[in-house]
Amino acid sequence: MPIEILYQNPQCEWIDVEAPTAKDLAYIHEKYHINTLLLEDTTDPNHLPKFEQDGDLKFFLMRENTELERRNLNNLSDVSTKLGVFLFRNKLITIHRMKNRSIRELKEEIVLPRNENIIPDKIALILALKVMRSFDDESTHLLEKMDLIENEIFLKRNNNANQIRRLYQLKRKAGLNARILSASSDWIKNFRSLNIHDAEMKDLQDKHDDVTTDFEHLTAQATNLISMFLAMSDQRANQVMKVLAIYSMYFLPLTFIAGIYGMNFDNMPELHQPFGYFITLGVMAFIALLTFLYVRRKKW
Known part of the structure; x- marks a missing residue:
């Protein structure tokens, strides 16, 4: 059964659902009276991040960067995976189609003494910060990769067809991540409605702005490198x-x-x-x- 209670105290219950089946979603709908349309959004692999509110239920659909290296970079699911977060009363339900790094890390941290009296809103905030940090890790990795390619092109004079393919793949990956982060501004903005401190909200907003800027820079830099690579190839031919x-x-x-x-x-x-x-x-x-x-x- 993929439905698991990860944390429980008198003021908080955290329920996690991994790779839910239609039967699992029907069970959650009947027990917690969550709209089936919102539950279906968590199973769409390419759904954009968003925020919705249904009565006292708040639904955050996040996308976390994945560590998978895929050859085809056409869809959002090629660089990220969804994490649905439902908040209502003293309950928090997370739903995801595949193993999630943020869930795994928080599952280990939630048992620490400092989280003894944690509330659902705080868990949602920690998950959101971990989701943003996953993009931070990816931007750092791509920046290092771009520096390596740039050194090979301009210092080692190693210009071949493989370089242009690597640059194009990097540009595609940066562009998809930038699109996800742009759409994520909606659910991040609505974190202000939760019971969290302004400083914590500011930390989340700053992290989102930082990674958004990084991926926009990556996209622009990759485009410039591709243009310069082609110009250098034409110059050598001339x-x-x-x-x-x-x-x-x-x-x-x-x-x-x-x-x-x-x-x-x-x-x-x-x-x-x-x-x-x-x-x-x-x-x-x-x-x-x-x-x-x-x-x-x-x-x-």
Whole structure:
């Protein structure tokens, strides 16, 4: 049975539901009279974060960053997992589809003496802070990864197709996390309605603002790096074409002279002279020298 009572005292009861089935949701609806539409929101893998209130019931739908590395980054579920928090009277119910790091950590901390008389609103706040810290950890990881890629591109001159794929994947991941954090501002704002201190609310708001700024910076920086990478690739291609064009300048007049003397005609200048071959080679060398001096003067 995935329904478990994680904490209980006279003023607080914390019930956790992991990977709920339709039968589990029906049981929760019947016992606690929670709207089925709100319960269904907790099972939608790509539902955006939100806040809803139904009478004295407050529903916070959060999304926590996951540590999973997925190849396809198309949906919110590829970088995060949902955590539904229901608050009413002296009860707190958390519902999540998969194992949740915030739940696991708080489950270990809740038995400590300092949490002996904790209230549901305080548990919800701690969970919200842990959810925001999961994005903080991810932004730190992505920033380190971006610095590594940037050093490889500009210092080690290691520019290959794999770099652009890594940058694009990083940009996609940062963009999805930024979208989640942008939508999370609604439920964070409504934490003010809970029985928590203003300083604690300010701490949660500051953490949200910090990680939002980090992911916006990551997205912009990844976009700039991709543009710079492509510009550098074009510059290298242009440099190669420039070298080839210069070599063509050297050999074009020489090839023209060699082509003329390759014709099978008897009436050719210097054809029967003893030193005609060497005179022609000298003229070709002189033309090559003039071309070299012209290129140097133009600083090509």
